[in-house]
Amino acid sequence: MAPESSRLPVRPPSPESFTSALHSPRVAARVGLWLGIAFGVCFLTGLISHYAQEPAQPVPFPSSPSWGYRVTQGLHVTTGIAAVPLLLVKLWTVYPLLFERLPSLRPLGAGVRRLAPVAAERGSIAVLVAGSIFQLATGLMNSAQWYPWEFSFRSTHYAVAWLTIGALLVHVAVKLPLIRESRAAPVEDQPAGADEPSRRSLLRATGVAAAVAVLATAGSTVPALRRVSVLGVRSGDGPQGVPVNRSAEAAGVTGVDPATYRLVVARGDREVSLSLDALRGMEQVTEDLPIACVEGWSAMGTWTGVRLKELVALVGGDEDAEVVVRSLQQRGAFGTSVLQPSFLADDRTLLALALSGAPLDPDHGFPARVIAPNRPGVLQTKWVTRLEVRA
Ligand SMILES: Nc1nc2c(c(=O)[nH]1)N[C@H]1C(S)=C(S)[C@@H](COP(=O)(O)O)O[C@H]1N2
Ligand SMILES: [Mo]
Secondary structure, X not given: OOOHHHHOOOOOOOHHHOOOOOOOHHHHHHHHHHHHHHHHHHHHHHHHHHHHOOOOXXXXXXXXXXXXXXXXXXXXXXXXXXXXXXXXXXXXXXHHHHHOOOOOOOOHHHHHHHHHHHHHHHHHHHHHHHHXXXXXXXXXXXXXXXXXXXXXXHHHHHXXXXXXXXXXXXXXXXXXXXXXXXXXXXXXXXXXXXOOOOHHHHHHHHHHHHXXXXXXXXXXXXXXXXXXXXXXXXXXXXXXXXXXXXXXXXXXXXXXXXXXXXXXXXEOOEEEEEEHHHHHHOOOEEEEEEEEOOXXXXXXXXXXXXXXHHHHHOOOOOOOOEEEEEEOOOOOHHHEEEEOHHHHHOOOOEEEEEEOOEEOOHHHOOXXXXXXXXXXXXXXXXXXXXXXXXX
């Protein structure tokens, strides 16, 4: 005889099987609103960062304000990090809805008509949840410089961003009546005595978790927060007071001999070759400009060097040229960058030879690196050996 329990009717759970009063539509709507704001800011700042890194730009990315990218990319990473606890709480409040019965397919005609909108809504939620988790996970891993994947981070993160934001818009449209309703009424506490935290304290704790996540990382960009930023990536100092993303050793650029180093500036078949002394003999300009990494950290530096446009002028190029910058670094993707005319025309764009008044540390790009205002750090090429002027 079968044991007693196996004869009990087994029913799949339904949303009502989850009895916690915290699975409340109002809590979900409130956390959803915060999450929607975080995702919106993250998406827009992400578009800016993606465009800034496009080698061919129909409209050149502006070189002012010099701190613009520092702010937008700081916001991108910070809102992404704040979204992590918000998404976890949001998913927890709504997961019982996964167990809602689908409408019956019989009779077929009416059944399909009933099922289609439900399937579309569930489909958009599947894309939204999968996309959100993918974006936050890959974004965090990228910030930590951990790339266990084969795909290109930037193009994949960009494509999935559109998918996710599209699914988010569908989701908001579907839930609009519920969102309206929840905005009209405050989130009221369930009767006391229940064996769990109240809805309000869940919301408070969620807000605190998001704020802690932000404070623990924002110090990579906001110096005043540095001491509390235990999760900050590269928020500490590096040589000459500026953090280092990739060291000379990691890039395989070691033992550069200042006596034999040459910078070649080329335009068509014209070429000029300059020694380090020749570069130091040109007019030296000092500018305060930030390094703002796509990973979210940023730091101010005082750079001294030659205006890039002066070097381009040596081969007869003018300010509306595009410049391909090449590094001594042989391997890796960051050895080459394209500098748009908007940056070349800006007087603050330098081939820097010094930082904080001393020759560049090898890790900051000795003997020479590009530094331009309002540019993603990844394009501020270090160990520059060749400038190719296209125009
Ligand atoms: N040749 C080369 N230049 C490079 C890199 C690199 O890996 N190779 N990293 C870039 C990145 S991602 C950043 S954020 C800045 C960091 O500059 P820093 O190390 O001097 O702070 O350098 C950029 N220049
Ligand atoms: Mo970077």
